[in-house]
Amino acid sequence: MVAPPQLRALLFAINALLRKRRYHAALAMLKGFRNGAVYGAKIRAPHALVMTFLFRSGSLREKLRAILQATYTHSWNLARFVFLYKGLCALQSHVQGKTYQAHSFVSAFIGGLLVFGNNNNINSQISMYLLSRVLFALCRLGVEKGFIPEPRLDPFPWFTGLVWGLVLWLFEYHRPTLQPSLQSSMTYLYEDSNVWHDLSDFFIYNKSQPSK
Numbered sequence: 001m002v003a004p005p006q007l008r009a010l011l012f013a014i015n016a017l018l019r020k021r022r023y024h025a026a027l028a029m030l031k032g033f034r035n036g037a038v039y040g041a042k043i044r045a046p047h048a049l050v051m052t053f054l055f056r057s058g059s060l061r062e063k064l065r066a067i068l069q070a071t072y073t074h075s076w077n078l079a080r081f082v083f084l085y086k087g088l089c090a091l092q093s094h095v096q097g098k099t100y101q102a103h104s105f106v107s108a109f110i111g112g113l114l115v116f117g118n119n120n121n122i123n124s125q126i127s128m129y130l131l132s133r134v135l136f137a138l139c140r141l142g143v144e145k146g147f148i149p150e151p152r153l154d155p156f157p158w159f160t161g162l163v164w165g166l167v168l169w170l171f172e173y174h175r176p177t178l179q180p181s182l183q184s185s186m187t188y189l190y191e192d193s194n195v196w197h198d199l200s201d202f203f204i205y206n207k208s209q210p211s212k
Contacts, residue, residue, distance in 0.1 A: 032086045085108055
């Protein structure tokens with residue numbers, strides 16, 4: 001099917017605009033907003049679907065509303081953050097005439113405060129996820145720069161043992177300090193598996209079904 005002349009002219013004008021270097025920074029912000037929204041939805045929707053149906057009580061309508069709300073929040077926050085980050089980086093480079101490494105930190109710091117500063121479950125999960133990656137990366141950077149001596153043996157087994165030891169200790173004896181979603185997951189794994197009445201709630205269901 002051949003597009004009408006008006007539509008072809010409009011597409012030509014849009015494509016010509018997208019190729020102009022003078023608008024590159026602004027257009028990069030818009031595409032960053034788009035990519036942030038799409039990526040946030042792709043990441044959050046499957047996670048929210050699993051967590052909601054496994055660990056959240058309520059009707060099907062309530063569960064679907066919770067999934068949509070979590071997906072929207074993650075997608076919207078990530079889209080805004082990418083937009084702000086790219087805009088602030090471009091602004092600093094324009095003002096100072098060149099790009100410095102500090103621009104990245106300052107832009108992300110401001111964006112993080114404005115977008116992810118609200119202490120809710122989704123923002124907390126994102127920040128905890130990033131924290132683990134940042135600590136790993138900083139350790140590797142320290143070794144690369146010579147600030148940390150390169151270990152002779154792989155430290156990962158000791159690291160993971162320490163992490164699991166601490167998280168189970170916190171769960172058993174200081175549970176309120178853990179995130180609610182992590183508490184729910186660990187309750188399902190380590191407490192609910194201690195209770196059963198017959199084959200139905202031993203193998204088929206996690207908990208016995210209410211009698212009709």
